[in-house]
Amino acid sequence: MLKRSFFQRINAQLVAGVSFLLLSFSVQSADYVAIQGNTFFSVLSGSELKDSAKVSDFYMRSTPVTNAEFLAFVQKNPKWQRDKIPTIFAESSYLQAWANAEDIGSGLQKERAVTNVSWFAAQAFCASEHARLPSWYEWELVAAADEHRADARSDPQWRARILSWYSAPSDATSNQINSVPNYYGVAHMHGVIWEWVSDFNALLLSADSRNQGDPDKLKFCGAGAISLQNKENYAILMRVALLSSLTGASTTANLGFRCARDVNAEMQIQKNKSKK
Numbered sequence: 001m002l003k004r005s006f007f008q009r010i011n012a013q014l015v016a017g018v019s020f021l022l023l024s025f026s027v028q029s030a031d032y033v034a035i036q037g038n039t040f041f042s043v044l045s046g047s048e049l050k051d052s053a054k055v056s057d058f059y060m061r062s063t064p065v066t067n068a069e070f071l072a073f074v075q076k077n078p079k080w081q082r083d084k085i086p087t088i089f090a091e092s093s094y095l096q097a098w099a100n101a102e103d104i105g106s107g108l109q110k111e112r113a114v115t116n117v118s119w120f121a122a123q124a125f126c127a128s129e130h131a132r133l134p135s136w137y138e139w140e141l142v143a144a145a146d147e148h149r150a151d152a153r154s155d156p157q158w159r160a161r162i163l164s165w166y167s168a169p170s171d172a173t174s175n176q177i178n179s180v181p182n183y184y185g186v187a188h189m190h191g192v193i194w195e196w197v198s199d200f201n202a203l204l205l206s207a208d209s210r211n212q213g214d215p216d217k218l219k220f221c222g223a224g225a226i227s228l229q230n231k232e233n234y235a236i237l238m239r240v241a242l243l244s245s246l247t248g249a250s251t252t253a254n255l256g257f258r259c260a261r262d263v264n265a266e267m268q269i270q271k272n273k274s275k276k
Contacts, residue, residue, distance in 0.1 A: 030061055030069070030129055030259070031061065031062045031063070032059040032060060032061055032062070032131075032259075032260075032261055032266060033059065033060060033062050033184060033185040033186060034057070034059055034266075035055075035057065035058050035059065035060050035138070035141070035142060035184055035186075036057055037054070037055045037056040037057040037058070038054075038055055038141060038150070039052050039053065039054045039055075040052060040053055040055070040140075040141060040144065040151065041053070042136075042137060042140055043140065043233055043236050043237060043240065044136070044137075044203070044240070053137045053140075053141075054137075055135075055137050055138055055141050056263075057263050058134075058138060058260055058261065058262060058263060059260060059261040059262075059263065059265075059266045060134060060138070060142060060184070060186055060258065060259075060260045060261075061131075061186075061258040061259045061260070062181060062185055062186050062187055063113075063186075063187050063188055063258065064113040064114075064188055064192065064193060064195065064256050064257060064258045065113065065114050065122075065125060065256065065257055065258060065259070066110065066111050066112060066113060066114055067098075067104050067108060067109070067110050067111070067112055067113075067114045068104070068110035068111060069114070069125075070095075070114040070117065070125060071098075071102075071103075071104055071110075073124075073125050073128055074095075074101070074102070075102060076128075077124070077128070080121050080124055080125075081101040081102060082094050082095040082096075082098070082101045083100075083101040084101070085118075085121065087249070088249065089118060089120040089121065089248075089249060090117075090118040090120065090121060090249050090251055091118065091249050091250060091251045093116055093251045093252070093253075094116055094117070094118060094121070094251045095114075095116050095117065095251075096116050096251075097115070097116060097253075113188070113192055113193045113256045114256050114257075115193055115252070115253055115254055115255055115256045116251045116252070116253060116255070117196075117251060117255065117256060117257060118248060118249050118250060118251050119133075119196050119200065119246070119247075119248040119249070119250070120248050120249065122196045122256075122257040123198070125257075125259070126257075126259035126260075129259055129261075130261065130265050130268075130269060131259035131260060131261045131265065132198060132259065132260055132261070132262075133196055133197055133198040133257060133259065133260065134197055134198065134258070134259070134260035135197060135198050135199050135260075136197045136198075136199055136200070136202075136203060136243075138197075138260055139189075139195065139197050140236065142182070142184055142186050142189060143189040143190065143236065145182040145183035145184055145186075145189075146158050146182060146183065147180060147181075147182055147183065148183060149183055150183050150184070153233055159233065159234075159235070162190045162191070162235045163234060163235045165190050165191030165235075179191075179192070190235065192256075193254050193255065193256040194239065194242055194243075194252070194254050194255045194256070195255070195256060195257050195258060196243075196255065196256075196257040197243065200243040200244075200246060201246075201247075201248070203240050203243050203244045
């Protein structure tokens with residue numbers, strides 16, 4: 001388990017506050033799919049079975065959040081518009097590809113995954129859907145799947161395909177939402193954008209491999225500390241390295257997000273829908 005960080009604590013406070021403010025708005029009808037929990041070997045785990053990661057059942061958005069969806073969010077919640085958001089919550093490049101604070105513009109496709117979004121803004125959006133950002137372990141579990149297997153990481157051809165997506169140059173259509181869902185029914189876990197996770201700031205690793213798997217000994221060292229035992233999953237290590245370098249206000253051009261829900265939250269939402 002990753003060590004609880006300052007950002008994890010502020011995450012809980014932020015989601016609680018935003019959820020209270022958004023009670024008057026209906027939950028958006030995004031497609032969340034059920035993910036069966038599992039115990040698996042994470043790139044952050046050590047070599048012993050006791051160091052494997054455990055993930056409980058949860059729900060995840062089948063695709064990343066799009067420009068159109070995020071536009072609807074900031075229109076309902078003006079404080080998250082780029083001309084109003086405090087600098088502590090987002091860098092100056094926040095939503096910079098949009099024409100203005102309330103218009104995506106004709107040159108940017110509405111169904112492309114939204115990028116240049118900070119961790120704070122992503123958490124606020126997810127809270128508006130009675131959801132949250134997925135944890136790293138949740139994201140990693142789903143990202144290990146191909147179209148037919150829950151865990152394809154041991155397949156050299158799959159790893160090569162994933163790595164080829166990351167090595168391809170970015171262009172105007174690189175984050176278009178149009179790929180085939182994986183084993184879980186979730187699409188675009190690779191090759192479209194980088195994605196925020198709730199505990200991004202806890203992906204801090206010690207250069208001493210003897211400390212790996214011990215949450216009380218995790219220290220900053222980027223992906224280098226885990227590359228020795230997981231170098232075959234280089235594409236995933238690239239994500240760890242990127243996320244480890246960010247702050248909650250970071251807003252890079254290829255960084256977007258998707259949301260996740262706890263089982264109880266999803267059950268309550270479905271129950272409320274059935275009453276309508």
